[in-house]
């Protein structure tokens with residue numbers, strides 16, 4: 490029997506979608522979903538395998554649209570390769586990632602993209618796409634945006650209002666890239682911080698002798714995130730209401746500006762990440778000694794004395810924040826975060842989390858922050874729609890890829906670096922005990938994880954050519 494005709498029936502579970510949680514069986518044929526059936530309706534069918542999902546949720550595989558596997562950054566390289574990072578994603582119920590190819594100033598966009606294809610091809614356990622980071626917006630890069638959107642399946646471009654001299658685009662470059670995106674139907678993703686002002690605050694802190702990790706957060710005030718979000722929204726308006734997606738939102742002020750733009754009907758969208766929902770500047774970034782280096786990322790963790798985390802959960806409920814991604818960008822504590830001992834500005838920015846997003850946000854359901862449907866919507870369906878992968882990804886429907894997670898709502902997930910599968914020597918969520926656990930994962934009809942046994946393989950994952958956002962008016 491060929492793989493193309495192999496039939497699997499997932500029986501007895503509750504299918505969770507954006508609109509409900511309904512007892513249904515799922516018939517998989519080859520790589521696709523063939524049918525959703527009333528419970529027991531598939532009993533007479535001839536199938537090759539049955540997956541008993543009694544007592545379980547059955548959901549579309551997680552879609553993490555913000556990862557950085559093996560990203561060269563901060564004088565080192567993110568510690569997960571496409572192979573280790575996508576394997577870890579499977580363990581956490583994520584079956585699609587969209588990573589970032591990087592063009593730096595002076596580089597030819599198409600060549601940079603080719604280099605990223607080379608890193609990923611043949612190594613991914615799950616399907617993957619790319620956004621393109623533009624670190625050097627010039628005439629050639631602008632032309633390349635059209636080519637990538639039309640021919641290469643890359644319909645989203647990330648710009649930085651932070652990291653002067655590395656990735657930062659000035660307002661003129663941002664405006665030009667937004668105008669180009671308006672013309673070719675692509676989305677601008679924005680890292681919204683005021684890089685020039687932050688650089689001044691960083692120099693002043695270092696001159697005072699404030700070198701510990703907590704100063705990473707204290708020199709990136711939340712007001713500056715709000716300012717940058719506001720500026721990005723205004724620039725996108727001037728450029729023709731360019732679809733704008735604010736990445737890694739951490740601050741109340743940012744949520745406020747986004748909500749305001751959305752209430753005006755603007756094409757403004759945003760994501761947050763689990764670290765901003767659960768970790769704080771005081772408890773984590775401000776941990777004694779150099780321990781806080783584990784929690785250095787940008788935007789930074791915010792103060793627990795303000796309402797940031799509560800506002801982010803609220804934003805997820807109201808859809809002002811549409812997506813939860815991880816911004817998975819892991820650097821080991823021992824030999825990588827170490828680069829910034831004695832100077833917080835040299836700590837590589839980023840945290841690992843691709844493995845635990847589904848569980849951490851399910852905990853939000855358990856805690857009453859989100860509905861079950863909204864969990865699936867923010868972690869799977871909307872990211873697929875936002876970045877042009879729907880209905881192939883993000884939904885269990887006839888014809889969709891059979892990326893399926895069987896999730897045990899009564900299971901327990903204990904997060905620890907001792908047991909996780911990411912190539913990083915610590916966990917930002919060490920010791921978290923969560924209600925809910927991934928039991929079985931299918932990627933395009935193939936079981937890649939079942940009850941703690943991994944059976945995925947590098948090269949099973951294919952590059953996804955994406956279309957424009959399906960989340961626009």
Ligand code: URP
Nearest residue numbers: 786787788816818838839
């Ligand atoms: O600290 C972070 N977020 N590192 C990854 C790069 C980025 O800005 O997303």
Ligand code: ZN
Nearest residue numbers: 599636640641
């Ligand atoms: Zn090409």
Ligand code: ZN
Nearest residue numbers: 680736737787
């Ligand atoms: Zn960023």
Ligand code: ZN
Nearest residue numbers: 555557816818
């Ligand atoms: Zn990132």
